[in-house]
Amino acid sequence: MFVATLIAAGKLTGEVVREAIDRLDATGHEVGAPHWLDDGDAADIVFHGSLVSARSELAKMDHGALDVIVQPLGDRTKKLLIADMDSTMISCECIDELADYAGLKAEVAAITEKAMRGEVDFRGALEERVALLGGLAEGVLAECRMERVRLTRGARTLVQTMKAYGAHSVLVTGGFTAFANPVGEAVGFDRVVANQLLLEGGKLTGKVAEPIVDKDAKLETLKSEAARHGLPLADTLAIGDGANDIPMITAAGLGIAYHPHQAAAEAADAVIRHHDLTALLWAQGYSRRQWVLG
Numbered sequence: 001m002f003v004a005t006l007i008a009a010g011k012l013t014g015e016v017v018r019e020a021i022d023r024l025d026a027t028g029h030e031v032g033a034p035h036w037l038d039d040g041d042a043a044d045i046v047f048h049g050s051l052v053s054a055r056s057e058l059a060k061m062d063h064g065a066l067d068v069i070v071q072p073l074g075d076r077t078k079k080l081l082i083a084d085m086d087s088t089m090i091s092c093e094c095i096d097e098l099a100d101y102a103g104l105k106a107e108v109a110a111i112t113e114k115a116m117r118g119e120v121d122f123r124g125a126l127e128e129r130v131a132l133l134g135g136l137a138e139g140v141l142a143e144c145r146m147e148r149v150r151l152t153r154g155a156r157t158l159v160q161t162m163k164a165y166g167a168h169s170v171l172v173t174g175g176f177t178a179f180a181n182p183v184g185e186a187v188g189f190d191r192v193v194a195n196q197l198l199l200e201g202g203k204l205t206g207k208v209a210e211p212i213v214d215k216d217a218k219l220e221t222l223k224s225e226a227a228r229h230g231l232p233l234a235d236t237l238a239i240g241d242g243a244n245d246i247p248m249i250t251a252a253g254l255g256i257a258y259h260p261h262q263a264a265a266e267a268a269d270a271v272i273r274h275h276d277l278t279a280l281l282w283a284q285g286y287s288r289r290q291w292v293l294g
Contacts, residue, residue: 083240095133117242123214130204137203157281257272
């Protein structure tokens, strides 16, 4: 049994829900009556049939502000969240903003974009970008964080609500501890995994400590954390936006691409394009009255 969650905050109508039911019915699915999670915001449609077929058919719906998540019904409430940081839990790419203090934002951002699209190797791209930052004063890290880093809307609500219902959460990022540790604390993550910039004499050396957190490390974090808590991967949720997130997204019980680059969108179980991170609470069956507001 599967569930399709339709999300269009403040704009979801009965007509849109009816269209989804008709599409599923027309493609051979056995469809139940819809259940509104929150009137005008989100609704569930439970059905029997093909997960692949349903995802393909409902992806054809074009209503501007509509996001659709289709998944198995039985394990939709996840017990482990593994989340990327840059452009996912926060609204910027920290390394690009840091490069702005060195007058190199355009150059560094171009490399970042290629890495997120999967056009260049992440490790090589990281080392190239960090090398350009060599000589920056250590104090710039805190300055950049305070001036540029903002939590994505819904980040704390997502993590705090899942925690209230017994889930664990890990922030895992190819970004840097100088940003990730404060972000993890502010959002409420149980653990943070991130890269460490090397310092000498109060300045960045232009190098990053080993081992580097890359796509393989993200996948291993997902697997090891699930094992540590005695959870099957079906009980996990992974979210990210770039090519570096693809292995963990494809391995998780529900892999979400959040306002993503195309490579991540194509690999994910579902894509959130129009909403903030609270959409993932509706996807797990939580109505607004159950949310722990951040």
